[in-house]
Amino acid sequence: MPNPSAKKISVSLNINGEMRQVEIRPIDTLLYVLRHHLSLTGAKPGCLNGDCGACSVMVNDNVYKSCIMLAIESVGSAITTVEGLKDSPIQNAFVKHFAFQCGYCTPGFIMNCQALLLKHPHPTYEVVKEWLSSNICRCTCYQEIEEAIFSVVEGRVGGTSE
Amino acid sequence: MLAGNIEYYQPSTVNEAVEQFFILKKENKLPMYYAGGTEILTLGRLNIIHPGAIIDIKAIKETLSHESYQEHFIFGASLPLTYIEEKNIFPLLTQTSMEIADHTARNKITIGGNVCGNIFYREAVLPFLLCDSTVVVAGKEGQKTHPIQDIFNKTFQFEEGQFLIQLLIEKKYLTLPFITIKKRQQWETGYPLITVACIKIENQLRFAFSGLCPFPFRSQKVETELNNTLLPKEERINHAIEQLPTPVLNDVEGSKEYRLFVLRNTLKEMIVEMEEKE
Ligand code: FES
Numbered sequence: 001m002p003n004p005s006a007k008k009i010s011v012s013l014n015i016n017g018e019m020r021q022v023e024i025r026p027i028d029t030l031l032y033v034l035r036h037h038l039s040l041t042g043a044k045p046g047c048l049n050g051d052c053g054a055c056s057v058m059v060n061d062n063v064y065k066s067c068i069m070l071a072i073e074s075v076g077s078a079i080t081t082v083e084g085l086k087d088s089p090i091q092n093a094f095v096k097h098f099a100f101q102c103g104y105c106t107p108g109f110i111m112n113c114q115a116l117l118l119k120h121p122h123p124t125y126e127v128v129k130e131w132l133s134s135n136i137c138r139c140t141c142y143q144e145i146e147e148a149i150f151s152v153v154e155g156r157v158g159g160t161s162e
Numbered sequence: 163m164l165a166g167n168i169e170y171y172q173p174s175t176v177n178e179a180v181e182q183f184f185i186l187k188k189e190n191k192l193p194m195y196y197a198g199g200t201e202i203l204t205l206g207r208l209n210i211i212h213p214g215a216i217i218d219i220k221a222i223k224e225t226l227s228h229e230s231y232q233e234h235f236i237f238g239a240s241l242p243l244t245y246i247e248e249k250n251i252f253p254l255l256t257q258t259s260m261e262i263a264d265h266t267a268r269n270k271i272t273i274g275g276n277v278c279g280n281i282f283y284r285e286a287v288l289p290f291l292l293c294d295s296t297v298v299v300a301g302k303e304g305q306k307t308h309p310i311q312d313i314f315n316k317t318f319q320f321e322e323g324q325f326l327i328q329l330l331i332e333k334k335y336l337t338l339p340f341i342t343i344k345k346r347q348q349w350e351t352g353y354p355l356i357t358v359a360c361i362k363i364e365n366q367l368r369f370a371f372s373g374l375c376p377f378p379f380r381s382q383k384v385e386t387e388l389n390n391t392l393l394p395k396e397e398r399i400n401h402a403i404e405q406l407p408t409p410v411l412n413d414v415e416g417s418k419e420y421r422l423f424v425l426r427n428t429l430k431e432m433i434v435e436m437e438e439k440e
Pocket residue numbers: 044045046047048049050051052053054055056065066067068
């Protein structure tokens with residue numbers, strides 16, 4: 001069990017394939033630790049209430065909203081943030097299809113799409129719709145985002161990483 | 163984010179969790195059990211709840227069971243809703259669950275967290291109410307099993323320090339004909355208005371409701387009226403509505419009159435479809 005009496009505890013987090021040692025309070029959200037302790041600012045604070053998906057990251061290849069997850073819950077798991085995707089097909093597809101305007105929601109959408117493609121390399125339209133309804137884009141780029149994800153499914157956009 | 167210096171514990175056994183709860187309580191630390199934690203984190207951020215310590219039960223293996231045991235199928239309280247949906251052992255539960263929150267949130271929301279939550283809806287409890295399920299609870303006196311009807315009255319009637327370990331349903335219920343309908347105020351993803359779930363067993367229909375009253379429920383009186391096939395459907399529905407528990411919700415999501423209007427149409431749709439199903 002982690003030491004509860006200390007105000008801060010030292011934990012190792014496996015982030016984007018690197019082990020990072022960090023001092024956290026047990027109640028710190030993963031979003032807060034990523035941004036404020038590790039300077040990984042790809043995951044964005046939006047609603048902070050689990051509604052908008054701007055803060056989405058992957059933990060063990062599943063997508064989670066990092067504003068409603070404690071950092072301590074991710075100890076021992078592999079965390080992937082948008083900074084951990086390098087030249088992935090879905091990132092390239094977002095660029096190619098202009099699937100953003102202001103870009104604030106984009107890292108969250110990309111992480112959700114990445115997790116979706118890992119689980120369902122050939123998703124139906126219904127599955128895509130169900131997964132993507134977890135994220136909100138204030139600039140309403142939904143059509144372009146769908147085009148981006150289906151261009152990856154159909155192998156029209158590649159990248160150097162999966 | 164929750165404020166303050168909250169302590170975090172992750173016990174690996176049921177007994178350790180309960181012992182930890184009472185130690186913390188003695189120290190006046192306001193402990194709370196925690197599984198997916200989505201409700202604790204959102205209500206805590208809004209300053210509505212103020213836990214002093216949280217006891218994360220996700221590492222307790224019994225809370226992660228998803229297996230057959232004799233005549234029953236066991237659902238551990240810490241299973242995320244999406245896990246249950248992907249396995250799809252109990253299609254009524256899958257379909258009810260898929261209407262809760264959104265896909266990413268359901269990776270974190272657990273079945274136990276939803277059925278024990280503070281919000282009105284708690285739709286995941288409806289299939290368990292319909293199927294006379296059994297509830298396994300841990301507490302000071304060890305583990306106890308209860309028929310859900312004995313321990314669920316608007317909410318789970320747990321004693322201090324108790325927590326839900328598992329929900330069991332008899333396998334005969336897993337594949338019965340069912341319908342679950344969720345009506346929203348607007349759009350496909352708008353805020354929920356009412357959810358009605360229905361199964362057919364031995365030619366009788368059973369109904370459970372959420373979003374109609376400030377708590378989910380199943381009512382014998384309502385079911386008796388809805389199954390009275392001597393009367394025309396409209397009359398059966400009128401009599402059933404007279405037997406509803408009170409109060410019917412009347413809020414910004416929908417007035418009482420609107421909710422009853424939607425309920426009437428939904429019940430009609432369901433009865434027509436279910437009475438044809440074998
Ligand atoms: S910031 Fe996490 S869901 Fe909106």
